[in-house]
Amino acid sequence: MIILELFQSEKLKKTSIKASEFDSKFDNGEDISEFLDLENVIKPANKPKRVSIDFPEWMVLELDKVSKRLGVTRQSVIKVFISEKLKEKSL
Numbered sequence: 641m642i643i644l645e646l647f648q649s650e651k652l653k654k655t656s657i658k659a660s661e662f663d664s665k666f667d668n669g670e671d672i673s674e675f676l677d678l679e680n681v682i683k684p685a686n687k688p689k690r691v692s693i694d695f696p697e698w699m700v701l702e703l704d705k706v707s708k709r710l711g712v713t714r715q716s717v718i719k720v721f722i723s724e725k726l727k728e729k730s731l
Contacts, residue, residue: 657675665672695703700714707714 662672662675703714703717707717710717
């Protein structure tokens, strides 16, 4: 017998349910959120992948100015800038 063991993140309490029961609840449109650990969700497409890129010095200086003004890391600024540009292109 297959049993799904999922953790409730709010109560940190272990909840067990048979896979067939879980499937049944899902198929019937019932709320299954109590059986999911939504705090530790990993989306495969969001798995970090390290890349290396060279920027001209002037660009790094500008990125540092922006990151200092915002109080975040240079990496965060680069991620947001690239993400915004990619979203524009996908429209």
